[in-house]
Amino acid sequence: MPSPFPGMDPYLEGTYWMAFHAQLIAEIARQLAPKLRPRYLALTSERFVLDYPEDVAVAASSIYPDVGLAGSQTPVAARSQGGVATAPLRLPTVIPSRVPHVTVEIRDVQNRQLVTAIEVFSPTNKHRDGFEEYLSKRERLLLSTTHLMEIDLLRQGKRVPMQKPLPSVPYFVFVTRNENKPITDIWPRLIQDPLPSVPVPLLPGDADVSLDLQHAFTTVYDLLSFDLTVDYSKPPKVPLPPEIATWTEELLKTRRNGF
Numbered sequence: 001m002p003s004p005f006p007g008m009d010p011y012l013e014g015t016y017w018m019a020f021h022a023q024l025i026a027e028i029a030r031q032l033a034p035k036l037r038p039r040y041l042a043l044t045s046e047r048f049v050l051d052y053p054e055d056v057a058v059a060a061s062s063i064y065p066d067v068g069l070a071g072s073q074t075p076v077a078a079r080s081q082g083g084v085a086t087a088p089l090r091l092p093t094v095i096p097s098r099v100p101h102v103t104v105e106i107r108d109v110q111n112r113q114l115v116t117a118i119e120v121f122s123p124t125n126k127h128r129d130g131f132e133e134y135l136s137k138r139e140r141l142l143l144s145t146t147h148l149m150e151i152d153l154l155r156q157g158k159r160v161p162m163q164k165p166l167p168s169v170p171y172f173v174f175v176t177r178n179e180n181k182p183i184t185d186i187w188p189r190l191i192q193d194p195l196p197s198v199p200v201p202l203l204p205g206d207a208d209v210s211l212d213l214q215h216a217f218t219t220v221y222d223l224l225s226f227d228l229t230v231d232y233s234k235p236p237k238v239p240l241p242p243e244i245a246t247w248t249e250e251l252l253k254t255r256r257n258g259f
Contacts, residue, residue: 001227004255007194008153011230014237025102027216035209045103116147126157147201150174177201
């Protein structure tokens with residue numbers, strides 16, 4: 001059964017986003033691959049950032065230590081063993097987890113040149129050090145000849161910087177073409193809106209190909225049976241504004257009633 005929402009499903013923004021996010025990126029690559037033949041490839045490229053509890057993130061690194069968590073024990077009085085004092089307290093420390101960030105890279109077949117990068121944001125792209133790490137990568141792309149598409153389907157966190165304020169809407173798609181920099185084409189989207197079909201720019205002389213984001217979203221939602229996973233009887237993990245919450249309640253009530 002499809003999502004009850006016409007576009008982005010706000011119930012996916014919390015617990016389920018990383019599982020959905022990975023599959024959405026893969027589906028975008030699958031959708032584009034046949035349209036890009038024979039001159040281009042749609043490849044996925046993975047990097048990692050470190051994610052801390054309570055919304056703390058640090059920049060990516062190429063080498064990561066093994067992750068573990070020490071069990072806590074009841075505090076005990078300090079004891080001495082052979083003249084060395086034992087610790088009077090043992091508590092679990094905060095250990096980061098490795099979070100994969102996957103990008104769709106469109107490259108030309110002949111030279112493997114990076115033509116277009118497609119980013120689908122995760123929470124660590126939009127908070128603290130993870131946001132700074134992403135801005136550093138973004139800056140490198142914007143200073144190159146690469147086109148950049150950024151898909152932001154998360155209401156929380158920081159937005160990419162613009163010279164003028166963005167409209168107050170929950171979701172965005174940004175396309176920055178190399179030949180038009182610094183101008184960026186922007187598709188703002190409300191929760192009530194379907195996700196757009198957007199043009200994917202290629203090398204000069206080649207026509208854009210179309211990326212149907214709503215089709216990619218619906219395909220992932222249906223294939224992985226998120227209708228059986230998400231509990232729509234409770235509020236979403238990321239709270240909705242009051243007027244949107246009321247609209248959502250009516251939408252879900254209509255779905256439950258079979259209309």
